[in-house]
Amino acid sequence: MRITALVKRIVLQLVRDKRTLALLLVAPLLILTLMHFLFTSNDVPSTIGVVGASSEMIERLESQDFEVSIVEKMTSSEEVVVKEELDGLFYFDGDKIELTLENEDPSQSGMLQAKLRQVLSPAVNDSTIEVTYVYGSEDTTFFDVLSPVLVGFFVFFFVFLISGIGLLRERTTGTLERLLATPIKRWEIVFGYLIGYGLFAVIQTIVVVVYAVNVLDMILLGSIWHVLLINGLIALVALSLGILLSSFAASEFQMIQFIPLVIIPQVFFTGIIPIGRMPDWLQGLSKIMPISYGANALKNVMYKGQELVDVQFELMVLSGFALVFILLNILALKKHRNQ
C-alpha cells in the first residue's frame, strides 16, 4: 500500500538521519534539565546592610539567614548599597526606618521586601518603613528589566538564523563551490558575508532599538548610541556564529536544529533568570554564553544608565567572541578549498 510504503520510507529516512533523531530525543531532555535547575534555584537575595540597628534587630535578621553587615552611613544610602554590593540597606533613625533596595531585579526585590517585613513585623509597624530604590522605582516591573535583554536577544536570534541560512543556501545550491572556483580568498568570503549581512543587522538593530525606546517606552537612561553599539556587537557575534554553524548543517532543516541547542539555552542566561542566584556550575556555563555579556551590558546602559567605560569588559568579551568565530569561519571554509 502507498501509505505503508510512505510510512516505511519516512521511518527509514529518520533512522538514517542520526542528528535529527538525536534532536528529537535528546534536546528536549537537555532543555528540561536546564530549566529544572534554573527555576529551582530561586533564593531570595539576602545581603543586608544596617545602619543604627539595635543588636536585637541584628540577631533577628541573622536568625532568618540574612547576611548582615553593619555599615556606618557616610554618604547616601544608594551609594552604600552599590559600593558594598548589598541587596538592601536598613537605616534606623529612631522610629523612622528607611529601606533602600538595590532593585536590580524587581521580582527578587519584592520577595526580599516581603521577607524583611515579616521579620520585623511584631516589633515594627509596617507603615513606618520608607522604601526607596537604587534602580527603577516601585512601579518597575520585571519587563522593564527584561526589555533591554529582549532587544539584544531578538537581534541575536534573527541575525543568527538569517545569516546561517544564507550561507547554507549558497552551499546547497552549489554557488559556494562555484564561487570557490574563482580566485576569491577564504577570508574574503567570510568578510563579504559579515559585511553583507552586517548591513541588515545594523538596520534591524536600529529599527528594534528605536521602536523599543520610542514606541514601547522602554526605559533608556543611558545613551541610545551606546545601545546601538552594544547591539551591533551582539549582531556581529550572532552573524559570525550563524555562518560558522551553517557549515556544520547540510540543509535548512539542520540549521533550524541549532536553535534549541544554541539559542534557547542562551535565553536562560540573558538575565531573565538572575544569573547571580544560579548554582555555581550554571554560572560557569553563563560565561561561555555570548548573549549573557550582551544582555548585561544592555541592562547596565538602558536600565542603570551606565556609560561605556562601565561595560567595557562586556564589550571586550563580545568582540573576542566575534573574532574567534570569524577565524573559525575562515578555517571552516578549508573544507572546500585550501587557500
Added chain:
Amino acid sequence: MSILRVTDVSKRYGKHQILSDIQFSAEKGQIVGLIGPSGSGKTTLIKIIMGMDKPSTGKIEVLGERVPKLKLLQQTGYMAQSDALYQDLTGHENLTFFASMFLMTKIEQKERIAYVTELVQLESALKKKVATYSGGMKRRLSLAIALIQNPQLLILDEPTVGIDPELRQSIWKELARLKTEEQKTILVTTHVMDEAEKCDVLAMIREGHLITSGSPQELRTKYDVPNLEDVFLKAGGEAHADYSPR
C-alpha cells in the same frame, strides 16, 4: 608545454578508492573528453583539477604550475554539473558578480559580458531573473560565466546533460570555435558517446581507473571496433580483468 597535466592521481575517501593512478594531459587548442558512466569518478577528478579537493597521491599541473594555486583559477573557467546560479539575481547580475570575482575593470566587464552573452545567445534574457530561465538558458548562462574571465583552460562538467539536442549542438559548435579560433584548451566530461566523437583526445574512466586514452580514431583502430561505445566496453573489459582479481 601541456596546458593541463594530470600525473598519477589517486583519491580515496576512507576505504573507498574513487580514483586510481589517473594520468593524461591536454595541449593548447585541444578538446579533451573525459568519458565514463556516472559514478566513475569524473566529478571528483574535476574537483581535484580545480583545486577544490586534494588528491591522495599524484599531482596536477596547470600551465606548468602545481595546483592548487589561486592565480591559476584566473586562467581556469569552470562550469559545474549543476547550475550554480543565484536564482534571485538576473543573468546580467550573475555575470557581473562573477566578473568582479576576477577583478575585472568596469570596461572589461562590459566588453566580456557583451561578448559571452552573444556567444551563448542570451542577450534578450539578460535582464530577467535566473529563476525564470529554462533549463537550457541556465546551462548557457553557466557556460557564459565559465568564459567570463577569458581563461586559457575551460573545465566543463557535463555541460550538455539534460538539454535539448539543438542546444547541445550549438554548445558543441561553440566549443569547437573556442578551440580553433581562440586556441582554448577544453576539458569536458560526458557519458554520451557521440559527444566523445567530437573530442581530440579521449580519456575513458571506469570505476576510477583510466581504461584507455587516445584520439577517437586511434582508439577505434586499436580495439578494432566501429564505434566508441564498443571501445569503452572492450577496453573496460580488458582493464577490468587487470585491476580486479577474481
